[in-house]
Amino acid sequence: DTGVSQNPRHKITKRGQNVTFRCDPISEHNRLYWYRQTLGQGPEFLTYFQNEAQLEKSRLLSDRFSAERPKGSFSTLEIQRTEQGDSAMYLCASSPNFSREAFFGQGTRLTVV
Amino acid sequence: KNEVEQSPQNLTAQEGEFITINCSYSVGISALHWLQQHPGGGIVSLFMLSSGKKKHGRLIATINIQEKHSSLHITASHPRDSAVYICAVPNFGNEKLTFGTGTRLTIIP
Numbered sequence: 001d002t003g004v005s006q007n008p009r010h011k012i013t014k015r016g017q018n019v020t021f022r023c024d025p026i027s028e029h030n031r032l033y034w035y036r037q038t039l040g041q042g043p044e045f046l047t048y049f050q051n052e053a054q055l056e057k058s059r060l061l062s063d064r065f066s067a068e069r070p071k072g073s074f075s076t077l078e079i080q081r082t083e084q085g086d087s088a089m090y091l092c093a094s095s096p097n098f099s100r101e102a103f104f105g106q107g108t109r110l111t112v113v
Numbered sequence: 114k115n116e117v118e119q120s121p122q123n124l125t126a127q128e129g130e131f132i133t134i135n136c137s138y139s140v141g142i143s144a145l146h147w148l149q150q151h152p153g154g155g156i157v158s159l160f161m162l163s164s165g166k167k168k169h170g171r172l173i174a175t176i177n178i179q180e181k182h183s184s185l186h187i188t189a190s191h192p193r194d195s196a197v198y199i200c201a202v203p204n205f206g207n208e209k210l211t212f213g214t215g216t217r218l219t220i221i222p
Contacts, residue, residue, distance in 0.1 A: 042212030
């Protein structure tokens with residue numbers, strides 16, 4: 001198992017474009033989290049999946065953001081009509097059930113120009 | 114909501130110095146994570162602890178549940194230890210993490 005994998009690692013996009021990021025968690029990890037980290041800050045929670053069910057969404061996740069986890073495996077995070085304020089590092093983490101351990105991916109750094 | 118505070122925000126030290134980074138939180142927890150983030154952005158989990166002390170190589174983490182405080186120590190610091198160190202606490206139930214703002218550590222040769 002290669003750990004949590006995120007693609008792409010970097011994305012530069014023009015304001016107003018849509019972008020999609022992918023996270024492949026460690027296999028058999030039921031829980032998957034998306035976090036966002038802006039420059040100089042700690043990461044902030046965006047959303048959480050238990051298998052394929054999206055159980056919680058932060059208020060940070062505006063209606064331009066949508067996340068899915070079909071079949072309870074990989075997850076995608078889409079941002080529509082990107083804004084400069086969306087520029088950040090988007091981090092994915094996965095955990096097995098009944099464990100407090102968290103395994104992070106390398107993140108996707110988004111720059112909106 | 115749990116508030117997580119770290120100190121110092123920035124720390125510069127000479128190679129070989131003993132380093133201490135502190136983390137305080139406001140609500141009782143079952144465990145606390147110490148994480149390391151290098152300039153590329155990826156986060157590596159260093160420790161998860163719920164009581165006492167853990168040691169891994171030159172890194173030592175301690176936690177005092179009653180005082181809601183944890184420390185990360187680095188002995189014989191080395192330039193490759195230069196990174197951002199972040200503490201994080203899980204939310205009871207869904208285990209989502211609340212993070213501190215991080216401590217940027219720079220070790221000068």
